[in-house]
Amino acid sequence: MAGEKPSVELCKGVNGLDKVVLRDALGSSAEVYLFGGHVTSWRTDHREELLFVSNKAIFKPPKAIRGGIPICFPQFSSHGNLEQHGFARNKFWSIDSDPPPFPSDSSSKTFVDLILKPTDDDFKIWPHRFLSFSQQFLLLVCHFVSCFLFFFFCFLIMLDSFLLQVASTCVNKYLIFYYSYEFRLRVALGLGGDLMLTSRIRNTNADGKPFSFTFAYHTYFSVSDISEVRVEGLETLDYLDNLKERERFTEQGDAITFESGVDKIYLSTPTKIAIIDHEKKRTFVLRKDGLPDAVVWNPWDRKAKAMPDFGDDEYKHMLCVEAAAIEKPITLKPGEEWKGRLELSAVPSSYCSGQLDPRKVLQG
Numbered sequence: 001m002a003g004e005k006p007s008v009e010l011c012k013g014v015n016g017l018d019k020v021v022l023r024d025a026l027g028s029s030a031e032v033y034l035f036g037g038h039v040t041s042w043r044t045d046h047r048e049e050l051l052f053v054s055n056k057a058i059f060k061p062p063k064a065i066r067g068g069i070p071i072c073f074p075q076f077s078s079h080g081n082l083e084q085h086g087f088a089r090n091k092f093w094s095i096d097s098d099p100p101p102f103p104s105d106s107s108s109k110t111f112v113d114l115i116l117k118p119t120d121d122d123f124k125i126w127p128h129r130f131l132s133f134s135q136q137f138l139l140l141v142c143h144f145v146s147c148f149l150f151f152f153f154c155f156l157i158m159l160d161s162f163l164l165q166v167a168s169t170c171v172n173k174y175l176i177f178y179y180s181y182e183f184r185l186r187v188a189l190g191l192g193g194d195l196m197l198t199s200r201i202r203n204t205n206a207d208g209k210p211f212s213f214t215f216a217y218h219t220y221f222s223v224s225d226i227s228e229v230r231v232e233g234l235e236t237l238d239y240l241d242n243l244k245e246r247e248r249f250t251e252q253g254d255a256i257t258f259e260s261g262v263d264k265i266y267l268s269t270p271t272k273i274a275i276i277d278h279e280k281k282r283t284f285v286l287r288k289d290g291l292p293d294a295v296v297w298n299p300w301d302r303k304a305k306a307m308p309d310f311g312d313d314e315y316k317h318m319l320c321v322e323a324a325a326i327e328k329p330i331t332l333k334p335g336e337e338w339k340g341r342l343e344l345s346a347v348p349s350s351y352c353s354g355q356l357d358p359r360k361v362l363q364g
């Protein structure tokens, strides 16, 4: 495949959904669906798939695609008022033909820029928590009007409460002020076939209001056999265990291995994490920036069976390690921008008398 021209092509994917295919000169490739801004494929120059996508994945909006790299925004998991993992993974993104410059990706020529902006639907589900000045003023006016009427006509007490009720219904239904944001995502293939994702989220509220969000790149890695995999870089860190009501624990000192379901949010993690696949003699290296936390998830057999878009045995061949910002939500004032970057490499594991040496990878 070497010697091909790098290309970025918009074409149709499963069920006619639009996808962008990136190919670099050495033959590495990646695919991104506009639905969800969702990376569904990342292949080596030997066309070997590095991401897991379920055979039962449903490519039917608004259901998020099971596998690849869903974007969790503006809420990770179900902790908040929004749907699980927020709405970004269920929305149609657009190609951003004229993004502001991305200085950090200047080395890559094979990339696509996507953008997500709020629709009226988002406005309904991610409103400000507090009423704006004009809304409060409206409520006050309603109240004064009804009080005036009350003093002159006692029987209008009932009307007072009626007016108040109507006013607050109007505020909720028609006048509520909503968050406004721009979410720009660049997906790029770097030298050596690395996959790089850069998210830039900007508060574009016109009324001076900040907003907060949590975030994750929900990366599903393809692994040969989950019981042959270990994760380096998270030892001795504190984590919140999603399987134990987010109770806080401290990880033991050894690399993480897998014998049962896991759903943990590791806190204040290093910028580099390695996933070592013994059988494949391959190591995935995650490098992240702006994303202090890391989620490690595998549903294992019981949960796998309960997921309609996931094969019963597929848990054996996937592992999610998700670069995230969860424990401390990001708050942006109007005009402020947050950046979260993830770089993924797949390298051969160094193999010496039966022992893999991930430290070489982590220090590299």
Ligand SMILES: O=P(O)(O)OC[C@H]1O[C@@H](O)[C@H](O)[C@@H](O)[C@@H]1O
Pocket (backbone or CB within 6 Å): 077, 084, 085, 218, 242, 263, 264, 295, 297, 322
């Ligand atoms: O089924 P979903 O919504 O894609 O979520 C899958 C998993 O995503 C993980 O990130 C969460 O930690 C798990 O709790 C969750 O089950």
